[in-house]
Every structure is written in structure tokens, then in C-alpha cells.
Amino acid sequence: MTNTDVLFKPFKLKSLSLPNRIVMAPMTRSKSPEQIPNDQVAAYYRARAAGGTGLILTEGTAPEHKGATNDVNVPHFWGAESLAGWKKVAERVHAAGGFIMPQLWHQGILRHAGTGPHPEAPSSSPSGLSRKDKKVGEAMTDSQIADVIQGFANSARYAKEIGFDGVELHGAHGYLIDQFFWEHTNQRDDHHGGSLENRSRFAASIAAAVRKACGPDFPILLRFSQWKQQDFTARLAPTPQDLETFLRPMIDAGVDCFHCSTRRFWEPEFEGSDMNLAGWTKKISGLPTISVGSVSLNLDFVSSFTKSDMDFSGFDKLVHMMERGDFDLIAIGRALIANPDWANKVKAGKMNELEPYSPEKLATLV
Numbered sequence: 001m002t003n004t005d006v007l008f009k010p011f012k013l014k015s016l017s018l019p020n021r022i023v024m025a026p027m028t029r030s031k032s033p034e035q036i037p038n039d040q041v042a043a044y045y046r047a048r049a050a051g052g053t054g055l056i057l058t059e060g061t062a063p064e065h066k067g068a069t070n071d072v073n074v075p076h077f078w079g080a081e082s083l084a085g086w087k088k089v090a091e092r093v094h095a096a097g098g099f100i101m102p103q104l105w106h107q108g109i110l111r112h113a114g115t116g117p118h119p120e121a122p123s124s125s126p127s128g129l130s131r132k133d134k135k136v137g138e139a140m141t142d143s144q145i146a147d148v149i150q151g152f153a154n155s156a157r158y159a160k161e162i163g164f165d166g167v168e169l170h171g172a173h174g175y176l177i178d179q180f181f182w183e184h185t186n187q188r189d190d191h192h193g194g195s196l197e198n199r200s201r202f203a204a205s206i207a208a209a210v211r212k213a214c215g216p217d218f219p220i221l222l223r224f225s226q227w228k229q230q231d232f233t234a235r236l237a238p239t240p241q242d243l244e245t246f247l248r249p250m251i252d253a254g255v256d257c258f259h260c261s262t263r264r265f266w267e268p269e270f271e272g273s274d275m276n277l278a279g280w281t282k283k284i285s286g287l288p289t290i291s292v293g294s295v296s297l298n299l300d301f302v303s304s305f306t307k308s309d310m311d312f313s314g315f316d317k318l319v320h321m322m323e324r325g326d327f328d329l330i331a332i333g334r335a336l337i338a339n340p341d342w343a344n345k346v347k348a349g350k351m352n353e354l355e356p357y358s359p360e361k362l363a364t365l366v
Helices: 039-050 080-095 142-161 176-181 201-214 240-253 277-285 315-323 334-338 342-347 359-363
Strands: 011-013 016-018 022-024 055-061 099-104 129-131 167-173 220-228 257-261 289-292 329-332
Touching (some): 039 080, 039 099, 080 099, 099 142, 142 167, 167 201, 167 257, 176 220, 201 240, 277 289
Parallel strands (some): 022 329, 055 099, 099 167, 220 257, 257 289, 289 329
Antiparallel strands (some): 011 016
């Protein structure tokens, strides 16, 4: 049986002291009517904390900007009622021995105008492009960009005020921050466009604003990916040198940890090395990283919407990569939907008792 001790070593990030290296990955559940997380949402997150998960990253939540989401059941991270609901979530997670951060998620141009809880709000986009050569809106003005940056900072401050342990900025998978990163959706000719360094400026400005709002000790995570939902083959950084150029503005702005989203954690990122994206990011940045992608599963995320899945054949690889120091934390997604006590069962060597993930489990919060 695989020795999993490396998963259960404590980890410290600024003011945050985690009991282990296991993170609940952010997963949209759309179970918060009127954008308010209710008792069922609180119980859902509490169960993962009680089950041994060291750090919970919430589902994507809308920062304080009316054009952030197209889903009336995605929770806001602003407004008195939504924040009261989130305060209860944090309290219950802490009471169960866990730690929790909200993920702040702005959909950008993928939220079509006229949709969501605020249909009057325009869609946000660096250049009005939803993918390569597909123009569906207008480019954001400087003042609109500033408003979104402030909205992220406001919601991060609210998170700190109501007792959350840090914040994650969603810069992956083709949403707004990633739309600034990607050359096919960012064709601006100002300081937010052009070079890879310039295209990182929007994310860096958000991180700097969050740092100013929350102080020096509040952990800031940033999630990014090479792939986009618009193009699974996309690559922001084709080489390690490009990756360093991409990361540098965000490092300088105060990001504390990068959450490197890949579809399968074991896949090498660059030719000539078996390190994955999280490994390369840690090597280049000198900062802690979170890896993610089909842990204890075999199917990728898209296939999992139609098929059941569980596979521990790659678990030795995960342990080897963590023991080698490639990355510091590992995020578990779909397997934690099926098994709130995933961490406790893995620690006890009871992997044979874990339930397979199936798409039917998305129907309810358990």
C-alpha cells in the first residue's frame, strides 16, 4: 500500500497553518438561491472540513461587480445577506477544524449581457472577443477595468472581515482574468495588451489591490491554466522562459501561492522534464504551488459529466511528485463530492472504501 504520509504534513502560508496538504478544489454547484449561501451550503463545506480536508476553496463566487455571473444560483461575495450566509459557512468550517477561502470568479465575456441576477449589466471583456476571431461585445474602458479591480478588492476585504482565511482569484479556464491573459481574447493596444507581461497586468493589479485592502499577512492565491474552455490546446506559456515572464508581474504584486490548473496532474508541462505545471511554477517563482487534475480519477473533467469514475492507479505518482518537492498542496475535486471524508479515509489506508464519483452526485449538496 502507498505510504501517504507526505499528504498529511503540516503546511504554513503566512498567517495560515494547515494540518495537511489536501485542498478542496473550487467546484461550481449553483445551489445558492438569490445568490445567498444557505444552511445546506454551510453543511456541505463543513462535511469536507470534518472529513479531514486541510483547506477548502469555495465554489466560484461573484466579486462585487454586477456583470460577474450569468447564474442566479451562484453565490455573491458581497451584499449583507450573502455575506451573512458566508460568515455562517466560515464559522461551521472552523468549528470542524478546517480552513476556508472564497474563490472570486468573474466570468467576463462568457457571461452574456442580459443574463444572470443583474441582466442590465454589460458583459466585461478586454477586447469584446469570446474566443479567436469571435467578437461578441466591446472592449472595457479604463474606468470599467478599474471598477472590476475594485470589486475584487472589496470582496477580498469582506472575506477577511467575516473570518475567512485568505482568498483565491480565479484566473483560469477562459474567464475574465484569463481573457486578459490569452492573446486570442486580448487584442488591446494599451498597457493591458500586447506582450505576455502586459497581459498579466490586469491580474497583477487585482492582486495588488487585494493586498492593499487586506494587509500583508492575508494569503492571496491565484489560479491559472494553460487550457481554456474555448480551446483545450491553448498555451499561454509555451516555454519555461515564457512562464517566468507571465508569472513575474503577479509575483511582484503580492500573490503568495499559485494554483496551477491542469486536466491531469501527472502530465509533464514542457518537453525534456517530467515536472507538471505546478512543479515548473514553483521552480520559477520560488512560491508554494497547488497542483490539481483528476486525483484518484481517470477521466478528465468534461468526460465526468456523463460517466462514473474512480482510479487510484496514479496515486504512487502523486506521492512521488510531492515527496520530490514538485508542489506543496494537492487539490481534490470530484472525488471530494463523492467522499466528504476522502482525506480521513486515505490517511487511514481505507481507499477501498471510497465511493466512485458519478455525475448523479451533482444533483444535490451532501
